[in-house]
Structures are given as structure tokens and as C-alpha cells.
Amino acid sequence: MSLAKPVMRGMLAKRLRIHLPLAFLSSFGLAMAIKFMITEPRKQAYADFYKNYDSAKEFEAMREAGIFESVQPSGK
Template identity: 35%
Template sequence: MAKSGAVLESSGSGSRPQLKGRHVLFMKKHLSIGIAYALATVIIAKYTINEPRKRAYAEYYKNYDIEAEFERIRKLGWFQSCPAN
């Protein structure tokens, strides 16, 4: 038994594992990775989805005539308060 104890002492002379604060280090690392992915996703969505949609709406309403649209719907008879003459 004394022999096995000597082996343990010699093998224990290396660096010891870190036992305190492992969870905090893990959470810092993965929280920063998660925030980076979230920001990247928001930026990608803004420029691939939102900006083209805003341009399409702006282009649509640039040429949109609400009076002509009202007359078209009135002639179809969709309004109860306006006759479909």
C-alpha cells in the first residue's frame, strides 16, 4: 500500500484541476457566444427581410391611388353605405 501512495504523490505533482468557478467560466463563454449569434441573426434579418420589405411597401404606396381604389371597391358593391351605381 505504501507503494501505491507513493505513486499517487508523484502523479499529483502536476497542475491541479480547477474546481471553483468552472460554471461561471462556462456561462461567460456560452453567453457571449449566444449574444454574438443573436446579434448576427438580427443584422442578417434586418438586411435580408426588413429592408426589402420596406422598399417594396414604399414603392407600392408611391403609386397607390386611394380614390381609384375606393371607386373600384364601391362599384363591386362591397360597401353597404355606398350605392354601387
């Protein structure tokens, strides 16, 4: 009993008909998951932080703590 020869003609086109749409759908789904699960919450966190951020107040706090070498603390 001998083995049957594999069908080689048209094999690539037949496999691509199935795998190409699956590859596009999975990559699109992954891109959307990353966008909505990672990127959007990160953008919202930055927006929330900078909504009430006062850079002058932060600078004064760092100056008073002595972080900067070139800026002397005010004599309060």
C-alpha cells in the same frame, strides 16, 4: 483504479468566458440577418406599393364592384 474528481471551483466563470461572447455574437448576427433579410425588403415593398397607390381610384373601383353596402354605385 478510481475516477479523478471533477474540477468544480471556477467552472462557471471559465464556461462563461467562452459562452457569453458567443451568445452575444450569435444573437447580434441573427438580429442583423432578420433586419436585412426580412424587415428591410418588407419596408421597401410597402414603399413601392404606396408610391403609385391612388386611394380615390381604388375606392371608386370597389364602389363600382358593389363591395360597400352603404355607398351606391354612380349611375354611369
